[in-house]
Amino acid sequence: MSKTELPPGWGSVRLEEIAEVRLGRQRSPKNHTGEQMRPYLRAANVDWSGLKLDDVKEMNFTDAEVETYRLLPGDIVLGEASGSPREVGKPGLWNGQIDDCCFQNTLIRVRPEPGIDPHYLLLVLRYEALSGSFARGARGVGIHHLGSAKLASWPIPLPPLAEQRRIVEALDGLISRLDAAEESINRSVKRSGHAWGSVLNSVARGDLNGRSVQADLRLVSEVAEVSGGIQKQQKRRPVENSFPFLRVANVARGRMQLDDIHQIELFAGELERHRLECGDLLVVEGNGSPDQIGRAATWRGEVEDVVHQNHLIRVRPGGEILPRYLELVWNSPLVVDQLREVARSTSGLYTLSTAKVKSVRIPVPSLSDQNALVEDADVWETSVDVAQGALQGARARSRLLRQSALRRAFAGSLVSQDPADEPASAILEMIRSGREGNGRRRSSHPRRKRTAGTSADIPPAPSSVIAPIPSNAIQQEFEL
Template sequence: MADALREPLVNGRSLPAREDGFPVLRATALRPVTVDFTQTKGGDEAARTSPPALAEPGDLLVSRVSGSRLLVGEGALVDVPPRATTFPDTMIRVRVLPSLADPRYLAHLWNSPVVRRQIKVRARQGGAGIYRINHRDLAQLLLPLPPLGEQARTVSLVEDHLARIDATTTRTRKAVDQADELISSMSAQASVGRLSGTDRAPGSLSAAGTYDGSLPSLPASWRWTRLESVAEVTRGVARNSRRQWDPADVEVPCLRVANVQSGRLDLDDVPVIRLPEQRARAARLHTGDVLLTGGGGRSQLGRGWIWEEQLPHCVHQDHVFRARVMGQQLHPKLLAWHAGGFGRQWCERNATQVTGLASIGLGKIRLMPVPVAPPAEQQRLVALLDAHIMSLKAACATAERAVAVADRLRSNLLQQAFTGQLPHAAPSLGQQESSL
């Protein structure tokens, strides 16, 4: 690659942020192929007397550090910056001789398996799990550079193919988002009786010192009550960093706020905690417990889902509440669906905000208004929604597989393009898939 360089590779500068200085690109500005100039922060006014390196049209900006070996060394092309913009010291600027390389050809080549494999081999892991690559590594990359006319033809074909793949991927992802929105809407409406006929009565509930807002009307056979009337609500365990290590303690998985999502539990990364055996036994989650978040972003409070013994002897931390329905008064799914709709809005109104983080206390969340339907109607609604949600999730799974196929097609396309195997005609998505 060194022979194709117009000038030496250049690092950006570490500049203190100021709104009145040169804008500095953020790491998130390196999008596939081109740089996103909306992703900037303020620079340093003093840099105007000692100008930093600027991003200019035709430059390739490369990520110098990343927490992932798969992402370090990613490159993006500078098209036309809206104004003079510099780049941070976490990026390297690459400028090539225009007589040897078309910048758009280089940008696509850089994100192809041909170059990505070379970067992956050269990336080194430093402290804190951070991967790095330097100027010397980049200068040693081997770039297939056909004549400029062939480069232009390759760019035209690649961008035509990628446009087709991207359009299909965008439509598919939009369909998945719409399915998720439909699931949320259906479950929220079912929990307040919107799928249970038209005979409705205005919602009412005795005041309890909370901001309940206007309660939705319910079918005549339903009633509003407080969460503490239908469920035992408890806070989880707190880490005690000062507690001395005790060999008699037991190690158990402990769910954090990040593990409790709306309508699902994310159990890919569950930390463990050491507790006295008696405390671990008392805090253990049981099948049917509804987990609700009590800390984090204000709009995310109250989200949650149902525990179904996915992990043995699991407990939950103190920013997650456990609601255990008493006497089968309310189906856990209806409670979880309600918490994800009306409940989240109620928690947002009743939350406490401190330095950017919101929380809701145990005493407050116990007062959340909850609708209760007759037992037979509860069973009907759960069966109805389960059937619809299962169908929608099956469709989403098919769509996600299609997105994964599109990602493989993109990689396969770029591999073919920069090894001289790219067909002249743009095949359909189905034809490309069959060739994988």
């Protein structure tokens, strides 16, 4: 949390001053079986939409270990590490859903002290995770580790307890309205995508804008040249004769993504044999998702002397078919269904080959009819792009409003202060006294009468603040 001037009655504290911060128990083969098997949470159980408890594993915990690693209602668990920066420190609130549930060392447990509303602290930690602060503070290459020590020293804005609850209540109304707006935006984005799919199908059927175009179904091999690409190998590290090299990541459905083009070493005659020409259609050979199989985009000569990898199949249209028409028809749901069928394998994977691509049948009307369909489709595409741009703008405004509300909340400007509230300094003094009375120097949790599986001593949270948040709406909230 960035340093700002806090209101009277507030304090800026390290997390360990107001909560016990503990790393979970390491998983070991010797604990895979035993007489005291207990459920435990791991990083896979924590999602932006809430805790996912449909797949909770078990391992052996002794009674003493359960006392150390048991989760109690009001505990917050955070992902300790992730290969994706946006996932580092992702938090979830435990409400005692499973008796005697413990946690693994892929999670860090934050147990708030008395005087700290768990719902308020969850919102602060969620904000830090989504804003990327935890990722920036993490260590490691490839795998980003937050670490319990780093988290324990994290600065936390601390208002009086009564104001913590007012902030949670106020954010409930704001966030619930933003969530509703974003759900509406997401539905509209899906509708615009479906509308464009309908346009593509109309091109393939020849009935766009009420036309009645006659077309012959032709094998791709009859109207285009199909060829593979270059396999990336150690000997092809760019040294003396390197050229731009397109990969699967560069090909989206209907558009090229050229912000990250790699280089590859070519040998005698390879550039002439593999160089892309304007109008070539690049088809993705395989993808784990059936919806993405065979996605394709037309090369328009944006970069000179470009070749492509062997996981892309080049379809070079002949004189009977226009490149833009081929791209539109190829990405239509009607042809995608056909691609999915020919790509299906007995192993459940979806993979295309040059032979399979050659066997695909596409409608081929006259060139004049192709040109008319392309012109109509381009007008529709402009309209869809305008609509989607407006939706993206609305989504960005919602993101900024959410950021603004959270920043204001944790700077003390979202709700008014009440001079009668017990100040944060009194909360800290109570926590310190409780720890000293129990003989603890650091943030260890005081003994409270709290039964696992209940949440009687946790004030209820407003529904939309702590309840599951749609993952497709929240994960990008802080990516500006």
